[in-house]
Amino acid sequence: MDPRAARTQALLQDAIFALAAEQDLRTITVADVTERATVNRSTFYQHYADVETLLADALDREAARSDADVAAIQDAADPAAVLPVLVRYFEHLAEHAGVYRRALGPAGSPVATTRLRARMRRTAEASIRMHGHAVVRSGMPVEIAAAGIAGSVTGVAIAWLEMDPMPSAEVAVGWMWQLLTGQS
Structure with missing residues (x-):
């Protein structure tokens, strides 16, 4: 990627992330983002079609920058390595809870x-393909099992973010793990 384009995208992503920490997503306009990023409106549209896609990119980038990218699970040779990655991801969610509540909540993106x-x-x-899984061995398609797991993980994350006070990331991941495996 052209370094200038990468720099502009980073400015836009930083701007939306900061704005999402401060205000309701429905109130954030392209003008707000471009003003915060110190770029013009046409520059925004050269890189993004809308604020929601920009926000999704910013969330992905922040997770990766925080060493909290769940994609690292795909590379885990040992199934026990999954939990620490999920804890890091949930810690990242907690650190930026305001942004994630707005992004993933009922009025979110x-x-x-x-x-x-x-x-x-x-x-x-x-992960299922690498390590096998009991439901797959029983004949359930991998795609169905993965969709169920993804829905559960996402659901737990969203419900946990809405809690006040919010328990620790370790507690939330423990709940999620118990839900998925039946093990406490």
Whole structure:
């Protein structure tokens, strides 16, 4: 990618992330983003079709920058390595809870929620294929099992973010793991 384009995208992503920490997503306009990023409106549209796609990209980038990218699960040779990755991801969600509550909550971004669920599904599929899974051995298609896991993980994350006070990331991941495996 052209370094200038990458720099502009980073400015836009930083701007939307900061704005999402401060205000309701429905109130954030392209003008707000471009003013915060110090770029013009046409520059925004050279890189993004809408604010929601920009937000989804910003969330992905922030997770990766925080070493909290769930895609790392796909590379885990040992199934026990899954839990620490999920804890890091949930810690990242907690650190930026205001942004994620707005992005994934009832008035949030369908693009961000769909992208998170899709990323979780791809990760679950890769993990299932690498390590096997009892439901797959029983004949359930990998895609169905992965969709169920992705929906559960996303659902737990969203419900946990809405809690006040919000329990620790370890507690939330423990709940999710118990839900998925039946093990406490």
